[in-house]
């Protein structure tokens with residue numbers, strides 16, 4: 001499902017070998033084996049027994065403070081634009097908030113993620129792992145956020161993407 005979603009996407013991580021699955025597939029596999037994997041923030045959308053969407057949150061850092069890195073987010077191509085992605089986003093943000101997490105960061109299209117409360121990270125003096133990401137690196141603060149700022153770093157597997 002991840003491969004199908006990202007094969008059709010405007011932007012996706014390069015495959016490890018020509019013609020292979022988009023890099024997001026290997027990223028999810030690597031995250032599962034990493035200490036940053038947060039099973040409580042790996043959520044699927046189902047239709048009966050069929051998985052039609054998946055969102056992942058993993059342990060990230062804002063300076064020395066824990067944060068959540070969001071992604072990949074994927075919805076089956078044939079089920080897109082029917083609210084599945086929005087449902088997954090609301091669910092993961094609600095779960096992260098209930099778990100006491102304070103801030104979520106992601107790289108993505110601002111016109112999609114603004115509706116979930118994401119703003120350019122620079123508004124909170126949060127620096128992207130890669131400065132060239134500009135306004136595409138966004139954060140969403142949660143209830144316990146107390147104004148932390150600094151460099152955002154994802155779980156290690158993201159470095160290979």
Ligand SMILES: CC(C)(COP(=O)(O)OP(=O)(O)OC[C@H]1O[C@@H](n2cnc3c(N)ncnc32)[C@H](O)[C@@H]1OP(=O)(O)O)[C@@H](O)C(=O)NCCC(=O)NCCS
Nearest residue numbers: 005009073074075080081082083084085086108109111112
């Ligand atoms: C992005 C994605 C998760 C959205 O899921 P979805 O279930 O189709 O989204 P929803 O039905 O909740 O929302 C649809 C809305 O999002 C918009 N949208 C979807 N993808 C978008 C994008 N890349 N940029 C801007 N808007 C986007 C649609 O135009 C639609 O807008 P509308 O509500 O104003 O009509 C899905 O399209 C997907 O899996 N894409 C391929 C993988 C991908 O790009 N993932 C995100 C990587 S950061």
